[in-house]
Amino acid sequence: MKAIFCESLGLPNQLVYKEVPDLTPSKNEVLIKVKACAVNFPDTLIIQGKYQFRPDLPFSPGSDIAGIVQAVGPEVKNYKEGDKVFGVTRYGGMAEQILVQESNVFPKPQGMDYKIAASFLYAYGTSLHALKDRAQVKEGETVVIMGAAGGVGLAAVDLAKRLGARVIACCSTLAKLDLCQSYGADEMINYTTEDLKSRIKELTGGKGADVIYDPVGSHYTEPALRGMAWGGRYLVVGFAAGEIPKIPLNLALLKGCSIVGVFWGRFAQEEPHNNMANSLQILEWFSKREIKPHIHKVFSLEQAPLAIQELMDRKVLGKVLIEI
Numbered sequence: 001m002k003a004i005f006c007e008s009l010g011l012p013n014q015l016v017y018k019e020v021p022d023l024t025p026s027k028n029e030v031l032i033k034v035k036a037c038a039v040n041f042p043d044t045l046i047i048q049g050k051y052q053f054r055p056d057l058p059f060s061p062g063s064d065i066a067g068i069v070q071a072v073g074p075e076v077k078n079y080k081e082g083d084k085v086f087g088v089t090r091y092g093g094m095a096e097q098i099l100v101q102e103s104n105v106f107p108k109p110q111g112m113d114y115k116i117a118a119s120f121l122y123a124y125g126t127s128l129h130a131l132k133d134r135a136q137v138k139e140g141e142t143v144v145i146m147g148a149a150g151g152v153g154l155a156a157v158d159l160a161k162r163l164g165a166r167v168i169a170c171c172s173t174l175a176k177l178d179l180c181q182s183y184g185a186d187e188m189i190n191y192t193t194e195d196l197k198s199r200i201k202e203l204t205g206g207k208g209a210d211v212i213y214d215p216v217g218s219h220y221t222e223p224a225l226r227g228m229a230w231g232g233r234y235l236v237v238g239f240a241a242g243e244i245p246k247i248p249l250n251l252a253l254l255k256g257c258s259i260v261g262v263f264w265g266r267f268a269q270e271e272p273h274n275n276m277a278n279s280l281q282i283l284e285w286f287s288k289r290e291i292k293p294h295i296h297k298v299f300s301l302e303q304a305p306l307a308i309q310e311l312m313d314r315k316v317l318g319k320v321l322i323e324i
Contacts, residue, residue: 003095004304007058009049012305012312015061022097025073029099032085036118037093037322038064039304040151041215041240044312046091052263055091061308062093062322065100066108066117076102084108086117088125090265094304094322103272106279109287119293119319123155124282125275126237126264130213131159132278133267134260135233139164141210144200144227146220147240148185149176149317156213157183158291165211168203170196170224172314179294179317191220200227208255213237221245225257232257240314294318 001023005016025031043061045051066086069079079085079102087105092098108117131137143160147153148169160167161184168187169180177188189199200209208229214221218241225234225247234257239245252259268275285291298321299307307320 001096003060005058005060006047012308015305017302023099025071025099027073028075028102029073030069030076030079030102030105031071032067032098032100033070034065034096034098034324035067035114037062038118039307039311039320040064040122041238043308060092060095063089063091064118064122065093065098066114079105088121096324115295115321116293118321123151126152127156127159128278128282129264129267130235130237130262131163134262135211135235137163137165137211142166142204143211143213144168144170144209146170146214146224147216148180151319152215154183154294154318157185162285162290176317196223197226216241217245218243225251228255228257230256234259235262237262296320298323
């Protein structure tokens with residue numbers, strides 16, 4: 001099989017496109033012929049050795065995949081050769097084949113394109129876990145979404161509207177804000193030209209945000225937190241801007257708010273039944289055409305380093321895909 005490999009930690013231009021032996025499933029593994037793989041922000045970190053875990057070298061990046069079952073391990077009960085599926089794993093997706101644990105594989109609904117299927121689990125799984133499980137968003141509450149045109153951010157806009165929230169989308173360009181508006185965002189803030197705290201307060205009549213969803217971090221975090229309502233919930237999702245912020249904890253005290261961590265991968269491991277319920281809910285909403293990922297651009301497997309670089313350069317609106 002052909003694959004993109006990280007043989008030494010570094011930037012996307014150091015990744016290698018090469019041919020390696022085919023894979024063989026063991027026990028409860030499903031061998032999938034990959035048709036599409038999404039590029040997610042952790043892919044930009046894992047190849048540099050900056051993510052929460054470090055795979056042994058060499059490895060292929062890519063965690064969100066969709067494809068066709070080629071073979072199954074002896075303990076696999078629910079899948080067979082030829083089944084059309086999608087799934088999630090820690091890495092390995094930017095390849096013609098991947099091995100995925102049966103528990104992390106889902107049947108691909110009829111009519112769902114492989115590229116759409118590969119765009120779901122990471123972004124929508126993260127965002128539903130954040131909004132539903134961690135923030136417990138209630139209908140009518142105001143949710144401020146940072147980096148709202150990115151993969152997880154746009155999924156959060158989509159899902160927050162589905163949960164009945166009022167959404168304030170925060171982005172860095174007019175094009176990104178326009179996309180968020182098309183996904184139902186009620187208000188928009190350009191945080192490169194507007195004062196974030198003041199605008200949040202202004203748009204909420206001085207009350208502040210009930211929930212802030214933050215996959216961006218850096219110097220945007222503190223002004224956003226200063227725009228929090230009494231008893232609000234600040235969701236720490238990630239640090240796409242590169243810097244992990246140091247939060248003045250007196251703000252949490254003064255606002256009686258909660259600073260809540262969101263780590264969907266760990267949640268999926270620790271609470272598989274709850275994660276399965278969330279995944280089934282996402283699929284139900286998709287089947288009713290109530291939610292849908294936005295695909296920014298599609299690259300070939302050989303072009304995967306360019307796709308990762310485009311994400312690092314913050315040029316992506318929604319999801320960027322590798323099609324194999």
